[in-house]
Amino acid sequence: MQSYVHVILAGLSSGMFIWLVASGLTLIFGVLGVLNFAHGSFYMLGAYCSFTVLKYLGAGYWAGLLLGPVGVCAAGFVVERFFLRHVYRLALPYQLLLTFAFVLIFDNLVKIVWGGGALSPPTLSFLGGTIPILGRNFPVYNLFIIAVGPAVALLLWALLEKTWYGRIIRASSSDREMAASLGVRVPALFTGVFVFGTWLGALGGGLAVPYVGLLTPGMGETIIIEAFIVAVIGGLGSLKGAFVGALVIGVLSAFGTRFFPAFDMFLIFILMAGVLLLRPQGLFGAAR
Numbered sequence: 001m002q003s004y005v006h007v008i009l010a011g012l013s014s015g016m017f018i019w020l021v022a023s024g025l026t027l028i029f030g031v032l033g034v035l036n037f038a039h040g041s042f043y044m045l046g047a048y049c050s051f052t053v054l055k056y057l058g059a060g061y062w063a064g065l066l067l068g069p070v071g072v073c074a075a076g077f078v079v080e081r082f083f084l085r086h087v088y089r090l091a092l093p094y095q096l097l098l099t100f101a102f103v104l105i106f107d108n109l110v111k112i113v114w115g116g117g118a119l120s121p122p123t124l125s126f127l128g129g130t131i132p133i134l135g136r137n138f139p140v141y142n143l144f145i146i147a148v149g150p151a152v153a154l155l156l157w158a159l160l161e162k163t164w165y166g167r168i169i170r171a172s173s174s175d176r177e178m179a180a181s182l183g184v185r186v187p188a189l190f191t192g193v194f195v196f197g198t199w200l201g202a203l204g205g206g207l208a209v210p211y212v213g214l215l216t217p218g219m220g221e222t223i224i225i226e227a228f229i230v231a232v233i234g235g236l237g238s239l240k241g242a243f244v245g246a247l248v249i250g251v252l253s254a255f256g257t258r259f260f261p262a263f264d265m266f267l268i269f270i271l272m273a274g275v276l277l278l279r280p281q282g283l284f285g286a287a288r
Helices: 002-032 038-056 060-084 092-114 139-162 164-174 176-183 185-211 219-234 239-259 260-277
Strands: 130-133 138-139
Touching: 002 038, 002 130, 002 138, 002 139, 002 164, 002 185, 002 219, 002 239, 038 060, 038 092, 038 185, 038 219, 060 185, 092 219, 130 139, 130 219, 138 139, 139 164, 139 185, 139 239, 164 176, 176 185, 185 219, 219 239, 219 260, 239 260
Parallel strands: none
Antiparallel strands: 130 138
């Protein structure tokens, strides 16, 4: 029982990291209709920028978590405003090719600025200890991440469902032409949504700095694969589906790593294949 509880907790913390990345990916697809393969690179940039603020600028953890993702938003603005805006109405393969190009660009940018080797983040003076749970120690930072994930989900729900701005976003995603005819500046709105989605991915990277152990160029590729799996399982464009999918994938991956290490990713892909066979639109996606 003790072992199972710790595996579940580890899976929940891992799932919350995937959720933070998948939430931005899902929001961007749900509103803009763009599958942004470069979203994992924003996660990576968020980690490196937060690491820089934390270690080299001598700022505290909260300053790194605040300033790092904000800096990445500038990259998100440039990508959307000058590149993605021109492929909104093209087929998904063109969007994927364009965003994959940015994966290569950002990976090489990280190698130029921070070097090609792994960087070891500094340890935290707080949230860095452990707490006994059922007789075994569990990292406090993992519990912190487990709390952050639902908090972000709640804030996203409140923003999209309970605010005037959220209603504008949902209306524009449903019918861009009608929203524009009613006076909504749809291009500017889409830029804002893309930058916000970028911030969510970069926030996940900033939170991952004390968690991952080592920062490496290309660390965004692994997380974006998991985020895509989560988005597919939950239903493309469904934030609720992305949250549930992240929980399922995180826990399943933790059990696979603990009991079937040779079949870790295999279990996840089997789950995705089963969902696609039984419900192609995903668990919470709308049938097309």
